[in-house]
Amino acid sequence: MASGRRQYPFHLIEPKWQQCWDKLEAFRAWNPGETPPAGHPFSLRHKSTKPEQLPKYYILDMFPYPSGAGLHVGHPEGYTATDILARYNRSKGKHVLHPMGWDAFGLPAEQYAIKTGQHPRKTTEANVATFKRQIQALGFSYDWSREVDTTDPEYFRWTQWIFLKLYNSWFNPETKRAEPIDTLKYPSELSADQSPEGDARRRAFRDNRRLAYVTEAPVWWCEQLGTVLANEEVVDGKSEVGGFPVMRKPMRQWMLRITAYADRLLEDLNCIDWSHSLKEMQRNWIGRSEGAQVDFTLQGHSEKVRVFTTRPDTLFGATYLVLAPEHRLVEQITIPSQRSAVEAYKTAVSKKSDLERTELAKEKSGVPTGAFAINPVTGNAIPIWIADYVLISYGTGAIMAVPGHDTRDFEFATLFNLPVLQVVQPTGTQEWRGFVDDGFAVNSANAQLSLDGLPTQEAKSKITTWLETQGFGKKMVNFKLRDWLFSRQRYWGEPFPIVWKRDAEGNLFHEALPESALPLLPPILDDYKPTPDGQPPLARARDWVQLPDGATRETNSMPQWAGSCWYYLRYLDPRNANEFCSPAAESYWMGTTAPDSGKPTPGVDLYVGGTEHAVLHLLYARFWHKVLFDLGCISTREPFYKLVNQGLILGEDGQKMSKSRGNVINPDIVLDEYGADAFRLYEMFMGPLEMTKPWNTKGVEGVYRFLGRVWRLFVDEQSETDYEQNSTAEPARALEFFDSIRLHAGIQDVQPAADQLKALHACIKKVTEDLDNMRFNTAISALMIFINEALAWQTRPVSILKDFLTLLQPFAPHLCEELWKRLEMGGAQMAESAVTSMGYMAWPGFNPELLVEDTIEIPVQVNGKLRDVVKVPATATAAEIEAVAQSSEKVQQFLAGKTIKKVIVVQRKLVNIAAA
RNA sequence: GCCGGUGUGGCGAAAUGGCAGACGCACAGGACUUAAAAUCCUGGGGCCUUAAAAAGCCGUGUGGGUUCAAGUCCCACCACCGGCACCA
Known part of the structure; x- marks a missing residue:
């Protein structure tokens, strides 16, 4: 453990810039029609260009369930990757939408409520606060003005609204799409039926064809959880949550007709950029x-x-x-x-x-x-x-x-x-x-x-x-795919906007509430348990259930999947009180009117999350998306164009992290010790994003040392030592001493030397190409190579350092902002005014000519084995290279007594002499 | 059983068919220091030799193959991880 002295004062740097970004709303994304304020870094970069004229980049994380345990190191893995790409694309001039929110309905808060009587809203709020604090401490460039919470009535009114859409639609097998239920024609004998039961028969005909329908079916009932579970929530005959026994029990349930979409869900996998294995999982699940x-x-x-x-x-x-x-x-x-x-x-x-x-x-x-x-x-x-x-x-x-x-x-x-x-x-x-x-x-x-x-x-x-x-x-x-069991017997979920009535003959039937009745809030309860006769907890609220006209409310609630099925759409226009999302925002961010649209990317440009959602969430969301598409609410067939699964992070012992193994790494402690930039860097340096890899605290120290070297490339050693000593003596004045740290004397506004340019441009090339391919680990290694070389320079040209900071910024944004600021100020006292964000600095291009070498080393093989390395001019012809290779003494030794049968010369690469 | 993925130093890993092990960790030696920490420099795949080296040989899960050349392509296996699992 790196006790004692810090590599650099990240504890002063990081909070400072986080507050600055927050105050500036530095990473706010602007909807079509909105105008960023003149002093905003977006305006400084894009001058008078309207936000909607820029190419968009919608980059999305799977939003978390805010559990009481707080963040674990697996969460920030994907979040760091997307943040790096969000910052990279912003720097490249794209208009980036990068939002975060909370999938906050769910069982733990409800079970806590059952135990303690504390309202789940309270628990949820506390957990959200913890998660938000932890996520913000990592310096992610989210647009927090778009934060959503699935348990917010202003959010779930639209979840309920979408349910009404499903309820009021049927799947027309001829057009193969959802249509309003009014377009469903009764068979002639039904429309002609004048008997007293005619209405009931017609109703039944419709009700049996809705996308949301009721069935009395044996379902998985879990006594301990007091709820039914979907097939997929039952694992090995036990509940997935808690591992309790489950039994079959016939109950009245709401179902969603996802099977109608089986063919399209399968077919459209061909037009999205997901990993092969993920597509296969979905194909198997659909099982045509x-x-x-x-x-x-x-x-x-x-x-x-x-x-x-x-x-x-x-x-x-x-x-x-x-x-x-x-x-x-x-x-x-x-x-x-x-x-x-x-x-x-x-x-x-x-x-x-x-x-x-x-x-x-x-x-x-x-x-x-x-x-x-x-x-x-x-x-x-x-x-x-x-x-x-x-x-x-x-x-x-x-x-x-x-x-x-x-x-x-x-x-x-x-x-x-x-x-x-x-x-x-x-x-x-x-x-x-x-x-x-x-x-x-x-x-x-x-x-x-x-x-x-x-x-x-x-x-x-x-x-x-x-x-x-x-x-x-x-x-x-x-198809193996079954219809989606959509009701749960829980308190902490969206209530169904449905009432039950009886007709003149006494037949029970259901009816949708009008849109004007939304949001339908759950009632206040003091006991969150199911009723003793197995009714959902909502049934305890007699006054709520029983309506004045004799109708009764549906007492089931929606599953947790509901809110996460469409949150990526609400982010587009999260405060819209009149629509779930405005058409203008939807068509811009989902890509149908992007100005660079030779080929607009349809949907979310990149979606990153864990494999655990490979089938359920991703299939349900695609299903809802297609229904909304059919009904003309949105303009794309698929929600998520490119999707990447981050790999699991194991404990230091190579085992899956779990409380019982005691190998859980708490991000708060890592942040305390090494800072957010080091944490971010390490999560990306561990290995390829999609791989499973073990945590290693020593590895964090490695990238932390690297950031220390970056710091020392920029600052004057003596003034840093002064800061250390003074702030130890007078901790209250630490910030003041920190501000008077001077820049390194070698930093000058001069023309860079050729080797300096070469080092920089090699780095630009590698980092750019690696980011384009999400190879974060090798991009970081290129940054390390640059630093290792640059630390030997006596003179450190400002232009080179600035470009380097622009490259490092997506990975370690706090440190870069700080150093950039210091370069801008030329070592003068730090001022509070004129704060900008490096996040909008233009990404440097690289000049391939600067990378050209005069002489190159060519390995020479004899019969495929390396025997010598020769130097030749970069311009040497194949014949010249061959001559040099053959004349090598070492090569001669191996050719002695042999006849050359063939010589292979690969320009600029290698020579291989086949001899026998 | 079926589908998908992964096997490379002590460890995390890197390598458009062209010098295997970049970068980092750990380790060893050195500089600085009264000393330590931090920092900086140097060295590390294995084997065989040697005082030390040089040279040589072997090395990317196993066995074959294609090729001037294979971690990379082809065939057959093995191990591990993930998903599905009596889906007709």
Whole structure:
């Protein structure tokens, strides 16, 4: 630990500049139509250019949930990367939008409320204050005037407004987009229905097609948390939060029809710049699979069993059917002698915990129903079983089993001695039994149809066409993606702007509140627990729930995802009281009217956050975005054009940081010891942004020393020593002594020497290229190389130092502002007036001519092994280089007694002599 | 099992098919100091030799291949990390 003396007085520098930026609103982004004040650094840089005439750069962090524990070192990793790029782009002349806010609804504040009775608002406010303090201490260039908080009524009124949009829309399969619910036409028999129930039927028709709809479905209920959880919030049969047991329970729930967008969510991945693996995760989650549905007639029943298969080409090999135990036909078709066995099996399955049911190496189980179906191509009667390896929630909840060519079916058939037929011939020499890949169809012919000899793909399309013409089935696409369970039984979330009423017949129905009723605030409670009969906490507020006209309010609330689904849009126009966002702000920042728009970047230019949101948040936000796009509220199809995941930061022991391991690094302590600039620099120097990497406090010391060397390049050693001694003696006057530190005597306003220019321009080139590719670690190493060289200079030209500070500024903004200021003042006393921000200094360009060397060193290899390095003029021709290389003494030694077969000369790079 | 990613010194890492290990940490030696800290300078892949060196050989998870030349490209494996997981 670097105890004692500081490398440089960061403790005086950093707060000073943070206050200065804050006072100036230095990093405020201006919406179209706004005019920055004349003295603002933006105006100084861009003169009379209107903000909206500049190319925009929208750079976004995943906003944090402000937990009571405060920031950990993982948060600032992404934030530092985006801040560096925000500052870099500002310096390059872009108009940068870089906002921050709080995803502040959520369980911890509510559970704290249950324990202590403290209103979650209080807890939330305290946590937000801590987070904000910690984030601001890092000197990030956020536009704090755009700060949003999902729990602010002025924010969540628009979350509720978007919900109303979803509620009041349906997905038109013909146009493949969302449309207002009024455009949904009733079928003629419904519109003609004059009966008393007509209205109710029409209502039901609409309600079943809304993008937000109600269903009575078994959901994951967690007793301890007192709420239902979404599928994805249940991990290994336990709640993701807290690890409590969960059970299935039928409840009335709100759902969002994300499945309608499955195809578009998949398709549009092709037009955004996300990592391959992230796109794959989304593709897997959506899980599109193409195949066919096939109807099997039942012996002795008029009903048919519909199955979904991706391998219709194997239909001749289907030797039995399997229904999910919950399938609706099971009841009907089970023969009396099998009834008790079937019932017993169903009970056993329903009793199984979901952990057991999804157990990996579990042995297959099932029972026959005694019923038979007819294979439409062979005409054979095949038995119908039930088994829990078939899921009710996927496809049609029923499968045709082809044990010859499906691993699961093969396992099942082996266990129960069911017939296994070969219908696919492998291309190689593999065993056909259990062969699941593409091959050639065999044993697949009847009087009307033959697939024999066809490759799998052709066989699939041939039989699908045949099935369709015969009326036995058709092409079908299935998705793993399920509709989004959108209600929670919680207090600390957005209430639904929905009321429930009864019609004349006594049927319960729901109705949306008008937009004018927003925001709908949650009621004041003194107990935040669910009611004893399992009603959500909101149900405790009788007066709130019960409306004067007899209607009752919906008592569910929205999940935490809701607020984070659209916050990037609210940042664009966060104080707008009339709209969720003005069209002018939206079209400018989301890129549709950017002035440099040869190709406008659609959406957020760069979004950085953790992989933990790879599917859920990113899929939900894309879904909402598309709905808003369809309804004409916004102008882009996708919200986030480029997305990068930062890697995890591990503890010093290489383990994941956790309280229980005691390896958590507290940023406050690091900041105290080394300052914000060193902290930022270290987070970026550790390695590539996207990699997982361990924390190492010694490494912080390394970059801290580097900043100390930067400081010493600029300041006079004696005056620094004086400052140290004086401020130790009289700490109260530290600032005064600090201001009288003089510049280094070598700093002069002179023409730089050639080697100085070369060092600078090599650095400019490397840092620029690295920032363009988000290679922060190597950019920092280039800055270090420059400093190592510059420290040896007697004369330190001001122009060189200024350019260097401009390069370092995105990484270590506080130190750079301070040194810049001192250069500007020429060593005079620091003045409070005329503060500007370096953040707007133009990024230096590099001159490649300055980097040209007169003589270059060329490695010479013999048979691929390095034998010598020769110096040649940079202008040497290949022949000249070859001559020099061959005449080298060392090379001669290795050529002795050998014949040269070939000489490879790579201009300016290398010579390799092949000899034998 | 499937999908994606990663394997390079004691450690974090760097390298458009062209001198492997930039930069930093740790370590060692030296300067400054009464001494220490801080700072500055120098040296560090391994092996084999040697008083020290030079020279030589070997080295990017393993085994093959392409090439004048492979950390980088191709094939087959192994290990670790992340995601999904009876999705028909």
